[in-house]
Amino acid sequence: MNYLSQIAFVLVLVVAGYFLAKRIKEIRGNILLGKDVDRSDRKSERMKSMLLVAFGQKKMFKKLIPAFLHLLIYVGFLVINIEVLEFIIDGLVGTHRIFAGPLGDAYTVALNIFEFLAVAVIFSCVVFLIRRNVLKVGRFSGIEMTSWPKLDANLILVIEIILMFAILTMNATDQILQTRPDANYTETGRMVFSATLIPLFEGMSTTGLIITERVAWWFHIIGIFAFAIYITYSKHLHIFMAFPNTYYANLNPKGEMNNMDEVTTEVKAMLGVGGASSEPPAEISRFGAKDATDLNWVNLMNSYACTECGRCTQQCPANMTGKKLSPRKIMMDTRDRIDEIGKTGGDDGKSLLGDYITKEEINACTSCNACVEACPVNIDPLSIILQLRRYVVMEESSAPQSWNSMFSNIETNFAPWKFPPTDRFKWANDLKTEEKD
Amino acid sequence: MNTENIQVPTMAEMASKGEQPEVLFWVGCAGSFDDRYKKVTKAFVKILNKVGVKFAVLGEEETCTGDPARRAGNEFLFQMQAMSNIQVLDGYGVKRIVTACPHCFNTLKNEYPALGGNYEVVHHSQFLQELIDEGKVRVKEGGGFKGRKITFHDSCFLGRANNVYEAPRKVLESLDAELVEMKRCKTKGLCCGAGGAQMFKDAEPGNKEINIERTEEALDTGASVIASGCPFCMTMLSDGIKNKEKESSVEVKDIAELIAEAEDLV
Incomplete structure (x- = not known):
């Protein structure tokens, strides 16, 4: 028996x-379908963060x-x-x-x-x-x-x-x-x-x-x-x-956006700085992210770590004022899409941006980092939102019209508003004349 | 203050005299062009003059850091701006930068190093705190704020983005006013609605404007002054106060303006 x-x-x-x-x-x-990102640095700091936040539940106690x-x-x-x-x-x-x-x-x-x-x-x-x-x-x-x-x-x-x-x-x-x-x-x-x-x-x-x-x-x-x-x-x-x-979470200041080195190479060539690179320009598949496989592996790991508690969405200023953006949805959509790609290979004509996440959602983000701060396991929904925006602007050129105006103002006037650059220092003259009055 | 001899030297002028300032004041686009924020620029310059800080500005050589372009997704434009700014800054051998804009602060401090621009960057709240700590700015007894309620609105790019929460509060404490906190403050502070390039477009459809939500929270504290340290927050909260028809009883002020006022500089 x-x-x-x-x-x-x-x-x-x-x-x-x-x-x-x-x-x-x-x-x-x-x-591992995600793009590479180096998180092999600062090992003791990472260990400490894991012990405090995951093992020690630090952020839960808010x-x-x-x-x-x-x-x-x-x-x-x-x-x-x-x-x-x-x-x-x-x-x-x-x-x-x-x-x-x-x-x-x-x-x-x-x-x-x-x-x-x-x-x-x-x-x-x-x-x-x-x-x-x-x-x-x-x-x-x-x-x-x-x-x-x-x-x-x-x-x-x-x-x-x-x-x-x-x-x-x-x-x-x-x-x-x-x-x-x-x-x-x-x-x-x-x-x-x-x-x-x-x-x-x-x-x-x-x-x-x-x-x-x-x-x-x-x-x-x-x-x-x-x-x-x-x-x-x-x-x-x-x-x-x-x-x-x-x-493996980001340890840099939350306000810092990652530098796109592939863009740096091109900008340096355009400005003629940094010496003429003898290297041929690297094959760039795509600027920014359209599908889940354009994201990095930490973004994808984030999506599997999400337990849908909704603290991010609860703190999101766009969400609380009725906009469509919900950081939790960004994470859930990312996971659903990468699961789907894992099963089908991704040649299904669908993509994360468009079929799962809409432009209206990502455009509503104020990049305030409330969602990142709120997450008890250090998930970063903002990173995904910003990569999707990069795709919309650099590959599709389909940013909202007012943003396009802002871009052209910066290009021509070096300020996001339409003021002549020669007026930039006028305040100093005003200051002196005002004071004489 | 006798202001006829108020000085706003440019880096170019200093360089021609073979001089180097202690600190570059990065004015920012809002500080240069926005009528409301120009007052903050002027207030800060008055403080620098009064204290005798050897500073300079870039004047017409300053251009947008590229922050709104980058947040909107235009990495090319951001890097073009960043690299040309770095050329100018490095050309003058700039070591230390102070700015009254948390967006400029964040970009110069955190994002320029990846493109080769390495500077010590401080927000003006940190700079003012240093001046107070060193005893160079000493607000007179009862500088007009005694007993008044002030609430501080954390800018996301200063607070959560860079963990600067104490400096602006220390500056306000020197005013001897009653500092009251909003329900959502510091790490939980609510955005004004303008970050991430939202300043430059209309909000997506929703059921409320973010700045109204925040303004209501600020008004709930009963403060007569809403202090901020960011040009975008200032615009959003001022609009919120107008919307609530509270302009006669509640002011939105930058911390530099409050110090300048307490010092009788305006």
Whole structure:
């Protein structure tokens, strides 16, 4: 019997591992479809930022209540997964609670901590479900929050609640079985939280309890594997992506736009400065970004790290005054498009700009960096917006008419307004004459 | 102030005398052409004169940094502007630049180095704070602001873009006024609506103008002065105040103007 369950466990592990590895490879491949950008510098600063922002949840604490509830789930996730180690060893070796004997009292303490966290996770998930579906917190809606994103968010919370109940059921029935002489279950000591569920199961026969305990065990471990695969299709991927995302995030001042070196080469040639370059001009595919593959890999990684919390959109001045721009939509569209390119190869006549993101959206951006500042995992929607604008202006020449006038004013008058350059220093004369009056 | 001998030397004049200023005052397009912001330029120049800072301006040799072109997506135009400005600045051997425009500040400080232009760039709020810290600007007791409520509007390009939040507040604190914060301030400060080249086009369709949203928030503080440190913010907030018909009770002022006023320079 044990032999059979060991084979079944190995099979589950292999199948789950296969699908997980396949998805990781797909997502990694999609991210690497992006253009290169060097983020190999300032390693200690990057490590520090990752520890503070991702591991330490620093930016979450701008909103205290969700930060606290999220922290419970996060710590629960990290700590309860230690127990998964025991699950895997038990499953492979055919043992039952292999750590109980060697750890003794420490095992009891650890399990009580796990149970406390399981209850805390249930509590947080319930509050989160209420915030989404009853209180209808504003940032969880918006044009990009269509049926799938909403369902995805609710599914994750419900799955987490069910998984936690599986642990508690398993522990409750296990505790009763320890008292049954015909079961011969290893002593674990009292597990306080699941003990409250004992009355529910006490009337069951020993066989019934063993079946319930085993079902809960299998449900929990298969549930965790299934969940791991599910999140690769879900916004919930942030639990992994937050770490590389904060590590590779931009460390320069937020106001700095990256220099387009391919443009510099051409401008230098036009101005005749910097010496005549003997290098032939590099093949430039496109100025700016039209499709997701024109973006850099950090932009694409950002899109997989987004958990659609909406803090960016909530802080966006354009969005709050009714414009179509939503930074969260920029990230979701980018992810949807790069996923699509990953599947179809991208030769479908579609592009990120036009089929997903409109000019009206990107034109509404004030480049104020509120979205970048708001993101708890340092996603940079502004970088994508500005690259799309570059494409619109430099490849399509289809900027709004007033911007074209501004460009020509700068070209001819060296100021964005139509004033003659000879008037530029008039204020100094005014100053002297005014003062004489 | 006896202003007949107010000096606004240009780099060209200084160079011809073989002199080098301590700092170049980068006036910016708004500071040169916009009627409202010219007052800020003048106020700042008066402070520089009063304190005796050896400064110079580029005069007609100054041109747009290229910021709005770059934000709108025109990288070519930006780089053309940047490279010709760098040629002029390097030609004069400029080391230190002060500007009253956060957009010029951001571009000169963060974006010119990639094109070979390396300068120490400070915003005028930082420069004024230095002068106050050094005791060179000392606002007289009860400089007319005592007891008045002032609120400071963070410019995105000074604040979030460059993490300058304290300098302008330190300058305002020297006025001995009551500094009150808006609900959204510092890292959470709300944009005036003009950044990212929005200054140069109409807003996209929506249900409200951003500057009205911000002006309402500023008015909620009950301040009689909305202080700013950016020409675009100044325009947007002044328009907001006009829209709300509050011109008689609320003023939008640059921090340099407030210091100049407190120093009796205007």
